[in-house]
Amino acid sequence: MNEKQGFKFFAVFLNMTWFALFVLAPGLMVVGISFLTRDISTFFTWPLTLDHYRELVDPVYAKVLGNSLVYSFNTTLLCLGIGYPFAWFLSRAPRHRRPLLLMMVIIPFWTSSLIRTYALVILMKANGIINTVLLAAGLVSEPVSMLYTDAAVYVGLVYSLLPFMILPLYAVLEKMDIRLMEAARDLGAKSLQVFLHVVLPLSLPGVMAGCIMVFLPAMGLFYIPDLLGGAKTMLVGNFIKNQFLTAGNWPFGSAASVFLLMLMVVMLGVYFFISSRFNRSQES
C-alpha cells in the first residue's frame, strides 16, 4: 500500500467507523426498541410486538404528522420563493463581490440556531424592538401581536433554513452557461419564456436539492414552533420527545421515529429517481 492509498484507507475507515458508531448503531437500536414492549422501570422489555406500529394508525398521530408536513411544506415554498431570486442575483453579481455576498449568507450560521431563535423573540415580543419602534413612530397605537403566531413560526423556520435553499440554487445558477439565455433571446424568446424554458429546467437539480435540504430539517426543528409559536400545536418532534420522556414509552416513540425515517427515505428515493432521470435526459 503506498502512501496515497494509506491515506485514502484511513480517511474512509475513519468516516465509516464514525458513522457506524454514532449513526448506524443508535439507529438500529431505535429500530430494535420499536419492536419491544414498554416497561416503566427499564424503559423496554421482551416480548417482541408489532403493537406500537398498530398504535401509529391513529388520528392523533396522523394529525401530528400532518401539522409537521404542513409547516415543512410551507417553509419550503417560502424559502424557494425568497431564495430563488436571491440566488439568481447572487450568481449574476460581479465575480469579485460574490465571495463577500456568499459569506454574508453563511455568517449567521456561526451562531447556534437556538440563540438566533431567542433573538427573534427579543425582536418580536410585545415590548420588543419592532413594537417599540412602531409605537414610537406612531404607526400603531397598541403593540402588534407577532410572537406566538403562525407567522412568527414561519419567520423563524425560513430564517433558519434559507441558506440551505440559497446555496444549492447558487451552485447551479452560477455554473449555468449565459450563452444559452442569449441564444434563446436571439431566437425571439421573451424574458418569461427564457426563464420558463431555459433557466428553470437547468436549475431544477438545485431546486430539488434545496427543497430536500429545507423540507427534511424543517420536520425536525420543533423548538422553533415551541419558542415562537407558543407550543400550542404538537409536531412530530414533540410527539417523539414526549413519548420518550413524559410517557416513558420508548418502544412507541421509537416506532414513531422509524415511521418518520421511512417517510424521509421515500422522499429521498423520489428525489434520486427524478434527478437521475433528469440527468439521463440531459445527456441524451
Place this chain on the structure above:
Amino acid sequence: MKKWTVILCLLLVPALASAGDRTLFVYNWTEYMPDEVLTAFEEKTGINVVYSTYDSNESMYAKVKLTRGKGYDVVFPSTYFVHKMRKEGLLSPIDHTSLANFKHLDPVLLDKPYDPGNTYSIPYVWGSTALAYNKDQVAPEKMRSWKDLWRPEFKNRLVMNDDVREVLGVGLIINGFSVNDTDPDHIRMAYESIRSLMPNIRVFSGDSPKQPLLNLEAWAGMVWNGEAYMAAQDFPAIQYAYPEEGAIFWVDSMVIPKEARNKKEALAFIDFILEPENALLVCEYIGYAPANRTAVSMMPEELKNNPTIFPDPEDVKKGEFQTDVGDAILVYERYWERLKTGL
C-alpha cells in the same frame, strides 16, 4: 435566557474538569442555584464544581437511569421522582451524621412517605404552582380561583406551564378531583375542561413561564412561585395568587445517585447548601422557600413576609403535593396529545 447558560455551561465543562483534581458533578434544574453559591463552595473546599442543568424531572430521570447515575454526584429530583428513583435502587443512602447542618432543616418537611427517615434525600426548596397576573391589566379580584382562567377577557392572553401533569392537574382541580388522580374518566373530564380553555391560552412555556408575562404577551396564567418572584424583581406589576381551590405544591430534594464517583464531595456540597447563609442566598435568588428553618428565621422581615415565597399555612393546607401516578401517565399523555392536536 437560560438556554444560553446551559450552552455556556456545556462549553465550560471540559475547561473546569481539567482544572483541579477534586471535582463534583452537580445536575440541577435551570435557574435553580445562584453562581455565588457555587463559587463560594469552590473557594471554601477547593473542589471544582461542574454544573449542568435540566428542565424536567423526566429528562433528568432518563439520563440518571441510563447511566445508573455515573457522571452525576448531586441531583435535585422532585418528591415523586425521589420515590420512583429510590424504589428502583438508583439512589445512594445519605449518612446524616456527616451532615453537620442537618439540624437546620424544617422538621415539617422531613420523614415524608416518599422517603421515610430521609435515608436517600435531603430537602432543598419547596414551592407551588398557582396563578400569576400583571396587575396593570388584570384586577386582583379577577384572579382568585383556577376558574378565573376561563374568563372571556383573557382570550389569547394566558401563559401555562408546558407540563402535562400541571395543566391537566388544573382541569382535575376544577372538577373537584385530586391532581394525582389516576381514574381515566376523571382525566378525560379534566381534558375536556382544558380543551375549553385553549382559546385563552397564548403560550405553553417549557423553559421560562415568566418570560411571556415580562414580554407583555400574556396578562395572566399559571406559573411557579419562584418564577413569579423573579419576574416581580424586574417588573413589580407581576403578582402571584393562591387560588381558592388550592395550589399545586412540590418539594425538590438533593440526592446522590448510586454510582456517583465523588460521594464524599457530594456530601460536603449538600452540607454546604444546608448552611443557613447559603440557603438564604439561594432563596433570595430563585424565590423558592428553603427547607431550612434556621435560614427562614434569619431572613429579613420583607422576605419572610413575602406571600409569593411563603404562603399562608391555610393556603398550604388547601393545596396538594404531586405524587407519582404510575402507568396513568399514559392516559395523561394521550389526552395531552389530543389537546395539542385539537382533536
